Structures are given as structure tokens and as C-alpha cells.
Amino acid sequence: MTVRAAADGVPDAAAGAATDLVTLDAVTCDLGHGPVLEGVSLDVAAGSFTGVVGPSGSGKTTLLRAILGSVAPTVGTVSRRAGVRLGYVPQVEAIDWNFPVTVSDVVLMAAAGRRLRPWASGPERARATEVLDRLGLVDLADRHIRALSGGQQQRVFLARALMGGPDLLLLDEPTSGVDVRTRHDLLHLLDDLHRDGLAIVLTTHDLNGVATHLPRLLCLNRRPTALGTPHEVLTPTVLEQTYGAPLHVLEHAGLPLVVDGPHRHEGR
């Protein structure tokens, strides 16, 4: 995995290497109210696994959208390897849970636009069943999406993203609002997919539950503040630069553990 983040846009010899699926070069994105992402350079290699951490509004979702191509950079370039297939799992908060669709409707949406028929073809159904089976959803295919648990809902949208056989999977806050067990299962699932060769970029707010378990982290506060392994980047200095708040880092079971400093009340 080669992941690179630089605020100064210094060229990197690895940029554009044959294994890179997507390369961001000094990307700045402005959605109309000033830049939400500034000077981010990142190489996403085949088979890599990257976590993006940072406070709310630090540009994590915009970074994913820039990789996808749904947000165009105002400065810098995003280059995708020819023919690269991307899968995207949006934040659950972005989904209309009242929309009248079942699990299989959502998964089969991914095959939209190829055939001029409302119903799915045999191979499409077989592929959907295969993906649903892998994610343990096959018995829930006819359920309405709201009649599912948080973890199941997350896996439905993961299934849709996997339908097209992506090279790179992008997930926006996949563990927000789920319980510890569900988070654990989801991380295992992503780890399995990664072992099968899938490249993954995910954003997370969960430093101890998710970020420390990933091979590489990009810390973002509109501009990149650090890039490296959890041990390299989860330090009080980097965290202060990223979150603007003093945080302590302990060691637990060989992994960094980020904790809040004690609260001090003035005048007491």
C-alpha cells in the first residue's frame, strides 16, 4: 500500500504507479462556501486499506466524493486508472429509510441501465444471491429496508456496492450508530474483503473501535495533518492538530488507545 498525503503537493515518485487505482494530486474542493478540502494528495493502491479520520466538517465525505468523481476538484487533479470499478456505501443518515424498496430491490439497483426491462436477468439474480449470501442477508431479501437492524442495513448497502465487482470500496462512516458487536462483525467482514484483494477507503469517527485496527490512517482537518500507521499518527501532537483538542494516547493490547484529558472546571 502506498498512501501519501502532503499539504505542499510535492511530487512523489510513486504517483501514477501501475498499481494505483486512484491518485489525488494536491486536490482542493470548494462547494461554494470556501474550501472544504485543501491540498490533499493521496495514492490509493490496489489492495490497500486506508482509514480517514478527523472532526465533523473536516472534509472526509468530500474526500470520498472526490475519489468517486461526484465532486470535481477546484484545484489539483484526481486520476483514476482506466476501467477502475468503484463501489460506494453512503452514510446511513443519507438514506431515505421510508422509500418503498426491499433488500433485493436495493441490491439489484446496481445493475441499472444495462437492460431495458424492469425485472432482473438470471445472471443478475444469481450474482445478487451470491452477494447477499456472503453478507448473511439472503433470508432478508424480501424485507423492507426499514425492517432491518442497523448492522443489516449497513450490509445491504455494502451488498449493493459489491454487486458490480468493484476494485475499490469507499465507505462513509460505516460504523456510526451501530453497537459494539455489529461494529466488530463489520470490521471482520471488511477485513475478509480486503484479504480477497479489494482496496478499501473508509471514513470514521471511531478512533479506538475502528481506526487503530486499520493498516494506515489519513488524519484530516480540511488539510491533511498526518499519514501513516496508527502508531505513527495517533500521537498527542497529531491529534491536537487534527481535532484542536488535547487528547492523551495510552497503549492497550499493542494498539494505541486515545483518551480524553480530564476536564478542568475554571474557578473551582
Place this chain on the structure above:
Amino acid sequence: MDVLLEPFEYAFLRHALVVCTVGGALCGLLGVYVTLRGLSYLGHGLSHAIFGGAAISAAAGLDYFVGAGVWGLGSGLAVSRVTRRRAIGADAAVGVITTASFALGIVLLGLSTRVERSIEATVFGSILGVTTTDMWVIIGVAVVTVGVVVAQYRPLLFTTFDAEVAEVSGVRTDRVDALLMLLLCGAILTSMKVLGVTLIAAALVVPPVIARMLTDSFGRLLVLATALGAASGLVGMYLSYHLDVSSGATIVLLDFTVFAAVFAATGRRGLARVGQVPR
């Protein structure tokens, strides 16, 4: 039996019966996409824009379908661009543009001596003066609309549910949006005479909302909303004839009566489906 057969003595009433039924069905079908996208104000805006176009073509002696069609499509595509950009106050922009078009239409109708229909009939809908051309045009529009909705079922569904991911997955969402706008313009243009400029929005919104209270399946929603729209168009036309009141008003009141009945029968369950209360 006389009550049912009496309207058939007149050719224009036979035409009106077809136009009301097909128009109700078309609005019910396309209304599913309109309501699920949260664009309920769009139908209202488009009918007002098309009315302006209709008045201009009447004043200039142009054919209604050509003049109002071009004007309506132009406004529709402009509205589509505004809503796609998600600009602040997109609904306000739509309101300003389309009501200005409506006001222009009212002024032109007031000034023009060429216009045959009264303003009241145009605004609230009337079954009088429906021509053979009106009937065949709405049948043509309905055939094309059903064909497109069937052939583009999945791209339309994906774009309506989640436009950003649809686009990333290779769906040309700009084309899908333009296509939907084209169909919506066609439906409004051809059913406006009987449904009326101000009441057509209700025909687009109420049948899909009733259907949504009854089902969680997208496919069934399309069929049910279409059937409800057609039924209220048909029955509303009879009521309009026998009570001698505007057809748009009777159709919309019927829609509302069915809504009230379904609401009473499904209660919180129905409301939960349309997302008004948590399950």
C-alpha cells in the same frame, strides 16, 4: 343505467371520459416519482408555466400543444437544472418563474379576443370542449410514458432513491431527470384541460400518497397509484357532468375522500409508511 350512459350521447363527453381517466392514471403514475423525490411543488409550478405558454400560443394563434409544449418543456428543463444544483431557495426560484408565467397567461387571456375558453374553466378544469385530437394525444403520451417507465424502470428507481450513487454506478442521471421532466410536461400538457391549472398538482400528489399508505413495494406502488388516478378521473368525470361543476375539483375531492378513508383505515401504519411517524 341512464346515469352511466347519458354522457356517451355526446362525442365531446366520450372524449372527456377518456382524457379524464387516462390523465388521472398518467398523473398517478408520474406522481410516484414526483412525491418520492420530494418535488411535490414541481407539478404545481410546471402547470402554471405551461398555462403561460398556452395563453401565449392562443394569443398568437399557434397550436396549443406546440406553443404550450415548447414553453412548458423549456420551463421544465430550467426547473430541473435549478433543482439539480441544489441551490438555496430552489423551490422559491421555481415559484417565482412559474407564477410569473401564470400571471402573464391570465393577462393575455384577459386581453385576447381569440381565446374561447373561460379563465375559470382553464384554472379549475372543464369537460366541455374536449376534442378528438385531445383524446388521441393523451393516449399517445400515455403509451410513451408507460413504455419509458417500464424500459427505464431500474435507472428511474435508482436515480429517485439515491441519485449520487446512481451516477457513480454509471446511470446517466442527467438524462433520466430530463426524461422524467419530459414525461411530466407531456402528462400536464395533455390533462390540464380537464384537471385545471391549479388542481393538477393534487392529481400528481394524492394518488401516490394514498398508494404509499397501502404498500411498501415500489412496483405495486406504481400500479396502485396509476389505478387510483384512473378511477378518480373516471368517477370524477361523471360527477362533474351530473353536478355541472368543474372536473378538476370533483376529481381532486374524490382523491381526498379516498385519502381520508385510507387514512382512517390504516391509521398510524399508513402514516409510518409515508414517514410521518416512527414505526
